[in-house]
Every structure is written in C-alpha cells, then in structure tokens.
Amino acid sequence: MFTIWIDRNLAERLGKADIGDLVATLDLGLSTESVRRVPHGVICRGIVLSNSLLGRIASSRGLIYMLDLFTMQGAFLTVTCGGRHYSLLPTGGAPTIMISGVQMHRRDDPWKDSLTKARAVVRPGDWVLDTCGGLHYTALGALQLGAGLVLTTEPDKCVRGLRQRNPWSRPHGRTGMVSFSFTAQELVGNLPKASIDSVIHDPPRFSLAGELYGIAFYDALRRIMKPGAKIFHYTGVPYEKRRGRGFVRGVGRRLMDAGFTVSWDEQTKGFMGRMPR
Numbered sequence: 001m002f003t004i005w006i007d008r009n010l011a012e013r014l015g016k017a018d019i020g021d022l023v024a025t026l027d028l029g030l031s032t033e034s035v036r037r038v039p040h041g042v043i044c045r046g047i048v049l050s051n052s053l054l055g056r057i058a059s060s061r062g063l064i065y066m067l068d069l070f071t072m073q074g075a076f077l078t079v080t081c082g083g084r085h086y087s088l089l090p091t092g093g094a095p096t097i098m099i100s101g102v103q104m105h106r107r108d109d110p111w112k113d114s115l116t117k118a119r120a121v122v123r124p125g126d127w128v129l130d131t132c133g134g135l136h137y138t139a140l141g142a143l144q145l146g147a148g149l150v151l152t153t154e155p156d157k158c159v160r161g162l163r164q165r166n167p168w169s170r171p172h173g174r175t176g177m178v179s180f181s182f183t184a185q186e187l188v189g190n191l192p193k194a195s196i197d198s199v200i201h202d203p204p205r206f207s208l209a210g211e212l213y214g215i216a217f218y219d220a221l222r223r224i225m226k227p228g229a230k231i232f233h234y235t236g237v238p239y240e241k242r243r244g245r246g247f248v249r250g251v252g253r254r255l256m257d258a259g260f261t262v263s264w265d266e267q268t269k270g271f272m273g274r275m276p277r
C-alpha cells in the first residue's frame with residue numbers, strides 16, 4: 001500500500017508517457033493500477049514521482065528502486081556484504097538476485113521455474129523441506145500446490161535482506177511456511193526422523209556449497225524423510241561444455257549410494273529421488 005517498486009523499463013516508460021492517465025505496475029508485475037502523467041512527473045497513489053527521480057532510475061543499470069510513499073525514503077535494492085555484491089534484478093515478472101555476477105534463478109521466468117521444481121515432488125498435504133530458501137519462490141510454490149507445512153531456510157543475511165524487500169517473496173495470504181536462517185545441514189540435523197514427505201533441494205552451484213552435493217548431506221536427508229518420500233534435486237548441467245555430464249552423473253551416483261531410487265528429468269535438469277517404502 002505504502003511501498004512501490006520501479007525498474008528501469010517502467011521509469012523510462014513513465015518518463016516518456018504523454019500527459020494523462022495510464023496503467024502501470026508498481027509492484028514488479030503482481031498488480032496494475034492507474035497513474036497520471038503530469039508535466040513535472042507522475043502521480044501515483046496521490047504522491048508525485050518527480051521527473052528527476054524517474055530519470056535517475058531510468059539511467060540505473062537495471063536495478064530496482066523501492067520507495068516508501070509514507071516516509072518518501074527510497075533506495076536501489078542492492079547491497080554489498082562480505083565483499084560480494086547482491087542486487088535484486090527485474091525480469092519482467094518475479095525478480096531474481098545477482099550475487100557478484102551469478103544469477104540465482106535459471107530461466108527468464110524465476111517464478112515459473114521455481115513452481116516447476118516444487119511441482120516435481122510436492123503433493124497436497126505434504127510436509128515439505130525446502131533446503132535453500134533464497135527468495136522463497138520454491139517454498140511459496142509448495143504452498144501454492146497445497147503443502148500442509150513448508151520448512152525453509154536461508155543462512156545468507158544479505159539474501160534474506162533483499163527477500164524482505166521483494167514483493168514476490170511475500171506469502172500473499174498463503175499460510176503454513178516456517179522460515180529459518182540456519183544452514184540446510186543445521187536444519188536437517190535438528191528435524192525428527194521420518195518427518196518429511198517431500199524435499200526440494202535447490203542448492204547454490206557446487207563451487208559455492210559443495211557439501212550440499214555430498215553423500216553425508218544426502219544421508220542426513222534420508223534420515224528425516226518418511227518411507228516413500230520424494231526429493232527433487234536441482235543440478236542444472238554445469239561444466240557440461242568442458243567436462244560432459246560427469247558432474248551430474250556423480251550426483252546421481254551419490255544419491256543412489258545414499259539409498260534413493262533416482263531418475264534424471266531433462267526438462268527440469270534435476271534428479272527425482274524416492275525413498276524405499
């Protein structure tokens with residue numbers, strides 16, 4: 001209500017619009033509303049966004065600007081933590097995060113991509129573990145699919161900070177998500193045995209969190225999964241150009257060694273695994 005988000009494309013469009021009413025999205029595509037172009041800026045929700053502010057956003061290098069209309073405090077959604085740069089980036093739909101040049105989500109449409117990952121394993125009523133929370137898209141996808149409970153965790157405080165400012169990361173009336181700030185290993189270590197129906201495992205690339213691709217972690221997941229429970233493990237096909245699919249085959253082998261029945265899904269570029277009954 002009191003917050004709006006503007007990206008470069010929108011700032012350019014508003015800046016060039018003819019005087020009069022037009023329809024725009026001020027929450028990165030979640031909804032649309034009427035705004036009015038006037039000579040000195042754009043009026044939205046009774047507040048004037050000046051031409052100079054729109055010009056500043058239009059000339060930003062693809063960042064998202066968040067403005068609190070109550071205090072008129074605004075900032076680009078970008079932070080530097082531990083020597084790494086984190087930016088929320090517009091995509092035309094749900095934004096993604098770029099961390100020092102590496103994009104967090106795979107496709108043009110991060111929301112659809114995340115829903116596809118959740119759909120691979122989540123059934124209505126499931127108790128779901130979402131190992132790597134990020135922007136909460138897979139966790140919210142699981143809720144949308146009818147999960148009874150979703151446990152999700154994100155240890156990186158900068159990711160959590162941007163997530164808090166991202167309108168797409170809000171539950172929008174969906175209930176049943178519990179969000180932690182542990183590592184996945186810590187959370188899994190503290191869950192009861194055989195308590196989870198489905199696991200969404202969407203880890204960072206191997207070079208950033210190799211332990212999330214290791215047999216010790218897969219064994220720990222097995223402990224907390226119910227008989228017959230399912231896991232979707234996203235890998236993508238990293239290193240394929242230089243090394244073929246050896247890395248991906250290694251993940252599949254370790255999942256099997258941990259006792260899962262495993263199949264590769266070319267569409268989602270991840271493994272489907274199932275616990276024995």
Ligand SMILES: C[S@@+](CC[C@H](N)C(=O)[O-])C[C@H]1O[C@@H](n2cnc3c(N)ncnc32)[C@H](O)[C@@H]1O
Pocket residue numbers: 104105114131132133134135136137138139153154155156159182183184185202203204209212
């Ligand atoms: C590919 S992203 C996950 C995207 C997420 N599924 C979503 O819907 O936005 C991987 C996330 O794992 C987080 N991460 C890194 N190490 C982790 C760990 N040990 N345990 C849990 N999450 C971790 C990263 O900070 C990053 O946000």
